[in-house]
Amino acid sequence: MADRFPRELIRGSLELMVLSVLANGKKYGYLIQKEVRQASDSRVDLAAGTLYPLLHRLEADGLVRSSWDDDTGRQRKWYELTPRGSKKLNADARDWADYAACVRQLLAAAKIRLAPT
């Protein structure tokens, strides 16, 4: 298994990752954490101590909303995107794609050869 991504790389995209995980339906914290871990092949391990403060901030900013239920046999707080959150996700996704393209182009120009992982 490859090493975890550097912290500073993750920091700038954490919010985007969480918003995109919520794009296909409401989830609770533990599920979000699990999905990010699986999607990244365990290279992004979103600590609870980072995730919950982030979720609370997103809620305070009106990008997600939460509700409680115990359908799963355990009292859980479910998060889902608000219309504003969806809009933000789309805008940030655009920015991110452009940014990645920019970095990729610079790397290509530098003729960096990437060893296959």
Place this chain on the structure above:
Amino acid sequence: MSEREFENYLALLTRLLRLNQQQTSALSAELRAHMEDRMDELQSSGVSHEDAVRQALAEFGDAAGLAHHFSDVSLQRKRRWIVRWTTFSLAAAFLFALGLITFWPGRNAAPGIAAVVAQAPNANAQPAPTIVQEIKPGPLPGTRKSASARIEEELNKTTTIDVVEMPLKDVVLYLSETHKLPIAMKLKFLDEASVPADTPVTKSLRGIRLATALDILLEDLGLTYYFNEVLFITTPADAKHRSEVRIYDCRDILAIPTAAGDQPDTLSGGGPADFSPPPRGGRGGFPGRARPESERRAEQLIQIIKTNIDQDTWFDGGATYRVGSISEFNGLVVITQTAQTHRKIEHLLSMLREAAGLDLAKAGPVVR
């Protein structure tokens, strides 16, 4: 390690965040669900219950760090609140000042509301100045008390420490938050003594005085504390240099009349005469007021203090520097010691007063 540890963790976290009851239970329920999910997963992969708790808890990170992350979230809201609060306080201060000017005795040409109220009940009785006099110049109540006096007061309140393997710095933060006390760890000294701030602490102390709790907690780590506006946690070597002078009014114990001329309660049986006579000399009598009996008692009292409290901390004229010194003048005992020893002395004196049947409420004040 048990689930109780997680509850302690939640309690600390929510205290640090100063959440209200509703917020506390919401956040606790959310994090508890996460913790349980994680433990289920770990245990289903064969990890023992105890290890699962430990690992799941470790993944949360330390409470102080998590609280910090959370408080970043509410910082914006808090700032708005502070601005509102400050505005309110300024308005309140202004109104208070206005009240002072209006009710200041003798200042205002018109009698003012307070004077009217005071005279209303009975016109030909002595003007009852109670209401007017209650508004006195000088510092507001609460601001008068020095920071050190507040620490002293807080040290006498009961506390509860119930932690398992919690980093010392978190325990300190917890105490600082629950007692609303400024507590600082002198990291340089702690490092020199090889007691880093994240030394794990396991303690279960309930319903004892904060002073005692700190003594027990820090003694185990080879540390101690002293205070001077801030409560400092440091090494005994460092604390030793932090001495302070206090003056104990022991005229009641020594049966010396106070300046007011009233005869204080005397010790039954003529004082603590059962102690072996202390060495005389060094004390010149005061002209016109030869009181050999009370002088002898003062020497004995000094001896009692020195032999019963922190014996090896009193300077005895020898080659080794020691922090403590003690002398007496007219029933006032002047002592230089560390704050901790001072507290023990205070305790001993009140025990003496109790044993001698003296009125503790009438005991003279300690000047510091």
